[in-house]
Amino acid sequence: MSNSETKPKRPYFRPTTPAQRCLLFETYEATGDVATACAKAHVGLGTFYYWRPRFEAGGYEALEQERSRAPHRTRIPPIASEIVEEVIAYKRAHPEAGYRTVAQRVRQAHDWQPVIGPSKVRLILLEAGLVKPAAAEPKPAADVTVVHAPQPEQTVNIDLCVVPVSHAATTELVSASVAAAASGTFSPSVDACQR
Numbered sequence: 001m002s003n004s005e006t007k008p009k010r011p012y013f014r015p016t017t018p019a020q021r022c023l024l025f026e027t028y029e030a031t032g033d034v035a036t037a038c039a040k041a042h043v044g045l046g047t048f049y050y051w052r053p054r055f056e057a058g059g060y061e062a063l064e065q066e067r068s069r070a071p072h073r074t075r076i077p078p079i080a081s082e083i084v085e086e087v088i089a090y091k092r093a094h095p096e097a098g099y100r101t102v103a104q105r106v107r108q109a110h111d112w113q114p115v116i117g118p119s120k121v122r123l124i125l126l127e128a129g130l131v132k133p134a135a136a137e138p139k140p141a142a143d144v145t146v147v148h149a150p151q152p153e154q155t156v157n158i159d160l161c162v163v164p165v166s167h168a169a170t171t172e173l174v175s176a177s178v179a180a181a182a183s184g185t186f187s188p189s190v191d192a193c194q195r
Contacts, residue, residue: 016043016051021063024048025055079124083115087124091131099125 016024024041028034028048038048054062086106091097097105099118102125106116125131 013044015066016041016047018064018066021051021055022060024051025060025063079116079120084124087116087121088128088130091125091128095130 020041020043024037024043024047027040028037031037034045034048038045051063083106086109087102090102090105094101099121102121103116103118106121107113122131126133
């Protein structure tokens with residue numbers, strides 16, 4: 001049983017519009033009842049409490065502005081310029097060192113703090129022009145054997161194996177032409193070979 005069958009899908013609620021939010025708080029101010037205001041604006045209680053602090057701070061103008069859905073704090077901070085310079089300096093001093101070695105030496109210089117990883121080292125060195133991107137290897141062409149007839153208007157014989165569906169594993173297969181097998185007149189028995 002898959003996860004999709006065991007867990008019910010969460011419903012999708014589209015974002016509220018500024019008009020919906022204004023109606024929500026107009027109704028709330030008129031009635032003083034949160035449930036009635038939410039029902040009239042067709043929103044949930046969570047939406048009311050989500051927008052309430054902004055409404056109290058900025059009034060109806062604050063309801064017009066939608067907060068950005070983009071992440072406000074990125075998870076990965078940018079690499080400090082000092083670390084970038086250390087990576088470039090180490091690679092220039094040790095041109096044979098790989099990405100992992102460079103990352104380990106920079107970490108070692110910073111008391112083994114996870115300041116940089118091999119993938120970031122690779123990006124820094126590519127931007128600095130100290131390494132070249134790996135070129136994609138061309139795929140080898142498939143070896144196709146082409147057989148030509150010796151002269152024009154001649155045919156080339158090709159050996160085929162035609163095994164009837166009714167063939168029993170205990171009986172011996174017999175050679176026959178494709179035309180005979182296609183016509184259905186050929187019987188794959190040893191007697192046909194002896195005739």
